[in-house]
Amino acid sequence: MTVLLNHTIVHATDRAATAEHLTGVLGLPAAAEYGPFLVVELGNEVSLDVLEVDRVHAQHYAFLVGDEEFDAIHGRIVERGLDFWADPFEQRPGETNTNDGGRGLYWNAPDGHKLEILTVPYGGWPAG
Structure with a gap:
């Protein structure tokens, strides 16, 4: 079997606010409750399982999207x-980038998580 990412845990001081931010901005179905998690399902059978904690260490989450999804998001x-910014260091506010021949942008979620959407993966699409 190939190794695939199934889920990752996203820490949040307010799991409902973080899950709503993710589903609302990304245009995804409402999160489902599963034990202590609010589960945000992505289109590639990977989920972001939002867990409420007292303290958060901000992380980076990047989402590969098509051109239509990019425009909608x-x-x-x-x-x-x-x-939002064209870069993760927030040096180009209100802009998008054209890295690797696609488009991308960054914004912050609750608790400072740095979110990114991009239409072409880093390094471009593989040849062939």
Whole structure:
């Protein structure tokens, strides 16, 4: 069997707010409760399992999306008045990037998690 990522845990001081942010901005179905988690299902059978904790160490989560999804997510970010940047260091506010021939942007989720959408993976698409 090939090794595949199945899920990862996203720590949050308010799991409902974080799950709503993820599903709302990314345009995903509402999170389902599973034990102590709110489970955000992604399109590739990977889930982000949001767990409420007292203290969070911010992480980076990148989402590969198509052009239509990029436009829709970008639109929701703008509609919500969220700050976004073309770079993870927040040096190019209100811009998108064209890294590797695609488009990308970064924004912050609750608790400081750095989220990214990109239309082409780092390094570009494999040849062939």
